[in-house]
Amino acid sequence: MRVVRQLEAGRLEAGEAAIPEPGPGELLIQVSACGICGSDLTSYKMGLFDGVPGHELAGVVESIGAGVEGWQRGQPVGIDPRLPCGECDQCRSGNLHRCVDSLTRRTVEPGGFAELVTAPLSVVRRLPRGLAPEIACLAEPLAVALHGIGQARLRPGEDAVVLGLGSIGMLAVAALKAAGAGRVYGVDPAEVRRGLATRLGADLVFESAQDARAGVEGTPVVLECSGRPESPGLAIDLAAQGGRVVLLGIPVAEITLVPVMWIIHEVSVTGCINSTADDYRQALRILAGEPGIGRIVTRRISLEEVPATFEALVRGSPADGKVVVDPRLPAGT
Numbered sequence: 001m002r003v004v005r006q007l008e009a010g011r012l013e014a015g016e017a018a019i020p021e022p023g024p025g026e027l028l029i030q031v032s033a034c035g036i037c038g039s040d041l042t043s044y045k046m047g048l049f050d051g052v053p054g055h056e057l058a059g060v061v062e063s064i065g066a067g068v069e070g071w072q073r074g075q076p077v078g079i080d081p082r083l084p085c086g087e088c089d090q091c092r093s094g095n096l097h098r099c100v101d102s103l104t105r106r107t108v109e110p111g112g113f114a115e116l117v118t119a120p121l122s123v124v125r126r127l128p129r130g131l132a133p134e135i136a137c138l139a140e141p142l143a144v145a146l147h148g149i150g151q152a153r154l155r156p157g158e159d160a161v162v163l164g165l166g167s168i169g170m171l172a173v174a175a176l177k178a179a180g181a182g183r184v185y186g187v188d189p190a191e192v193r194r195g196l197a198t199r200l201g202a203d204l205v206f207e208s209a210q211d212a213r214a215g216v217e218g219t220p221v222v223l224e225c226s227g228r229p230e231s232p233g234l235a236i237d238l239a240a241q242g243g244r245v246v247l248l249g250i251p252v253a254e255i256t257l258v259p260v261m262w263i264i265h266e267v268s269v270t271g272c273i274n275s276t277a278d279d280y281r282q283a284l285r286i287l288a289g290e291p292g293i294g295r296i297v298t299r300r301i302s303l304e305e306v307p308a309t310f311e312a313l314v315r316g317s318p319a320d321g322k323v324v325v326d327p328r329l330p331a332g333t
């Protein structure tokens with residue numbers, strides 16, 4: 001079968017691999033769609049993981065391992081890619097999503113950028129009726145956005161700003177609307193992304209945080225999804241008195257901020273990592289009810305196009321929404 005491997009930092013290669021055998025308690029899944037995640041791009045730039053990347057996937061059951069009952073060939077499935085260790089303090093206290101082991105552990109073999117993968121049943125989810133795997137691959141990033149909204153303790157009718165309209169930011173706009181937020185404002189320098197966010201329900205979009213500050217009174221909730229080092233400070237300045245800022249983007253950098261508004265507005269700032277099994281289930285329900293969220297996918301590419309596409313994305317191709325790999329597409333499409 002065809003796969004894409006990361007060989008070292010900045011080097012991906014399309015090639016062949018043996019078809020994996022589903023072991024006891026596992027399914028073999030034909031991948032219909034696997035999203036390219038910001039964390040895949042970081043790993044590509046920094047050479048964090050070798051092997052086959054890709055964790056935002058959905059597909060159909062191809063074959064069934066020993067002892068597995070209740071699953072059929074051809075059944076559409078999504079992958080909730082978390083395998084918590086079950087032993088660390090966070091796992092034992094029920095915060096499985098914080099398990100450090102699970103953040104780095106491979107959940108499907110060999111990885112989502114492959115024609116076929118094996119997956120243990122614990123990460124496989126049935127898709128709600130009518131939800132195609134081509135859209136269900138968005139459930140993982142949508143679950144991350146939902147986790148951020150949970151961290152913000154959004155109350156129905158509250159306004160919110162989303163800073164940074166990459167895939168998590170765009171999905172956060174859609175998720176805020178689904179969660180009953182009041183007015184939702186999006187901020188991103190790229191026009192394509194502002195347009196997509198508007199179609200997903202953003203009431204008003206701005207090119208910069210400065211423009212948003214000029215146009216909007218502080219909001220009770222601010223979701224920082226850009227990961228840019230200057231953004232935590234901008235997010236705090238956009239929050240209303242008593243507002244809640246949640247940091248979903250991950251700047252690995254020293255930052256400078258002027259804490260005056262943080263203090264006098266009594267703003268709470270919370271980190272946010274990963275998502276829970278409930279977030280993932282809710283994401284599937286939202287996607288089934290609003291398949292139009294699939295609009296954020298602006299390109300579907302073959303495995304062979306992955307290396308050049310990664311290179312373009314790390315250079316910051318502003319023309320793209322979400323890019324999804326479809327391993328069924330033949331080379332050269």
Ligand SMILES: [Zn+2]
Pocket residue numbers: 037038039055056140141
């Ligand atoms: Zn992801």
Ligand SMILES: [Zn+2]
Pocket residue numbers: 084085086087088089090091099100101102
């Ligand atoms: Zn653990």
